[in-house]
Amino acid sequence: MQEKPPNGAKIQDLAGTTQTAVRKVVIDSERSGQRIDNFLRGELPGVPKGRLYRLLRRGEVRVNGGRVRAEYKLSEGDEVRIPPARIRSEGAPPSEKMATAMLDKVLYEDKRLLVLNKPAGVAVHGGSGISHGVIELLRHARPDLKDLALAHRIDRETSGCLVMTKRRSALRELHEKFREGKVEKNYLALVLGDWQLGEQLIDAPLYVQNRKNGERHVVVSGKQGKRAQTRVSLSRTYGRYSLLLCAPLTGRTHQIRVHLDHAEHPIIGDERYGDDDANRKAKQFGLRRLFLHAQSIAFVDDRGNDLHFTAPLADDLERFLTVGIIEARRKSP
Numbered sequence: 001m002q003e004k005p006p007n008g009a010k011i012q013d014l015a016g017t018t019q020t021a022v023r024k025v026v027i028d029s030e031r032s033g034q035r036i037d038n039f040l041r042g043e044l045p046g047v048p049k050g051r052l053y054r055l056l057r058r059g060e061v062r063v064n065g066g067r068v069r070a071e072y073k074l075s076e077g078d079e080v081r082i083p084p085a086r087i088r089s090e091g092a093p094p095s096e097k098m099a100t101a102m103l104d105k106v107l108y109e110d111k112r113l114l115v116l117n118k119p120a121g122v123a124v125h126g127g128s129g130i131s132h133g134v135i136e137l138l139r140h141a142r143p144d145l146k147d148l149a150l151a152h153r154i155d156r157e158t159s160g161c162l163v164m165t166k167r168r169s170a171l172r173e174l175h176e177k178f179r180e181g182k183v184e185k186n187y188l189a190l191v192l193g194d195w196q197l198g199e200q201l202i203d204a205p206l207y208v209q210n211r212k213n214g215e216r217h218v219v220v221s222g223k224q225g226k227r228a229q230t231r232v233s234l235s236r237t238y239g240r241y242s243l244l245l246c247a248p249l250t251g252r253t254h255q256i257r258v259h260l261d262h263a264e265h266p267i268i269g270d271e272r273y274g275d276d277d278a279n280r281k282a283k284q285f286g287l288r289r290l291f292l293h294a295q296s297i298a299f300v301d302d303r304g305n306d307l308h309f310t311a312p313l314a315d316d317l318e319r320f321l322t323v324g325i326i327e328a329r330r331k332s333p
Contacts (some may be wrong), residue, residue, distance in 0.1 A: 018087050020044070027078040030147070030168040036063065044085050055083055094132040099141035102134060105313040107309055112170040113163065114138075114148065115297075117311040120159040120289050124150055134162065152178060152251065157270075160187070160294025160311045170302075177299050178251065184298045187246040187256055187315065188235065190291035190321070191265040192278045193227070195242035199233040202259040206252045206260070218254045220262050228252040230259045238325050241268065245295075256292065267292055285324040291317055 023043075031039065040052045040061065059067040062081040063074070074080070102122075108115040115132065118124070123133035132140075139145050139232045151163040151174040165171040177183050205225030209217045219225075229249040236243045242265065246256045260266060266274040268282050269290045282291075298308040313321075 014029070020082075020085055020087055022084055024083040025080045027074045027076055027080065027083060029076050030035070032076040033172050033185075034074050034168060034170075035070070036061070036068055036072045036074060039074060039080070040082070043082055044087050046087050047085050051085075057083075065104060075318050080206060094137050094140045098132070098135045099140075099306060101136040103141050105162070107311060111300075112167050113165060113307075114145070114165065115309045116162045118154060118159055118162040118294075120157055120314060120316075123156040124153050124162065132331060135164070138164075150298050151175070152183075154294050155254065155290075155292070157290040157313045158187075158292045158294060159317070161185075161297045161309050163297060173302055174299070181249065182299060184296075185248055185294065186296045187248070188293045188295050188317075189244045189246050189256060189260060190238075190268045191242050191244055191260055192268060193240065193242060193265045194237060195232075195234045195244060197232075197263070199231065202230045202263055204259060204262050206255060206258055218252070220258065223253045226250075226252060228255050228259070230256055232260070232263070238321070239329065241325060243321070252319060256283070257290075281328065282320070282324070285320070285328045286316070287320045287324055288316070291320070293317060 025043070037049075037052060037056065040047075040055070041049070044052065053070055055061050056068065056070050057287060060083040061068070063072065063078050065079075065081075102116070105117045105119060106114060107117050116138075118134060122137075125133035125135045135148055135150065138148055145166060147166060147168065149165050149168070149171050151165050151171060154160065163174065172215055174183070202219045205222055206218050206228040207221035207225040209219060227250060231247040231249060233245050234242060235245045244260070244265075245259070248255050254273070257267055257270055261273040263271075266278070267281055267290060268274065269287050270292075271279065271290075293313055294311060295313070296308065296310045298306065301307050
């Protein structure tokens with residue numbers, strides 16, 4: 001007869017997975033307020049979402065000995081029974097060079113927050129074919145950041161301000177501020193064409209389509225779309241290009257990119273929603289990615305202090321503005 005592992009132990013099972021034993025976890029103040037389904041995702045990484053909901057429906061997950069629904073919010077002192085499950089085993093560790101380089105991008109840090117100037121080309125977290133994102137790289141470089149969590153997201157192709165929390169209480173507070181519209185974000189976008197519309201509020205509902213290859217594509221749709229608003233104003237004109245300041249008032253997927261394309265001023269370097277000919281010409285003169293930068297983010301902290309973080313424009317974008325555009329003008333017929 002096989003001996004049972006101690007509480008919380010793991011047994012190597014199928015290739016790439018680990019079989020966990022029954023565990024009981026007591027909720028502390030930092031995890032209080034978290035939904036049980038989100039809690040389980042963190043405790044059972046790699047277990048499909050549908051499987052987690054089945055565990056809840058069948059009563060295999062118990063809180064204080066009783067069944068709970070997926071939307072149940074945990075309270076301090078709750079005892080959660082986590083049933084046995086196969087979880088994803090850890091893969092290859094992140095690159096030491098990439099992890100260390102991410103530390104150099106930290107703009108601000110205190111006991112509750114960490115603000116990063118995220119480089120373009122790095123996802124905010126792993127998944128969907130991406131082994132390691134910002135979260136994984138920082139946790140690897142700084143093991144003390146095991147509870148690091150995203151307060152919001154920016155696209156993989158976008159550079160700039162990214163706010164993360166080091167405590168779950170800070171995460172709850174920031175999520176509430178985002179829901180109430182109390183977080184101010186500003187982006188810089190270089191678009192095709194001479195913007196002559198002054199300050200505009202682009203109010204166009206957005207609908208996310210899922211393509212066969214799993215990629216998300218967003219379209220403006222009055223019937224199926226969700227409310228989306230972006231305030232846009234001109235920062236500087238560059239002839240056939242315009243540098244715009246964009247303040248999203250809602251947080252929809254690809255919102256700024258789709259709204260500017262809808263306004264017939266697509267972002268330069270946007271391979272999904274942009275102008276192919278304009279992108280090819282920009283690439284010839286040094287721009288090799290989406291010209292969208294999360295310039296700043298501001299909010300009031302739990303003590304009533306105004307916090308405002310600014311990320312300098314990335315070197316490649318600055319170089320295109322100061323060198324690439326001039327070179328393109330010089331060589332234009």
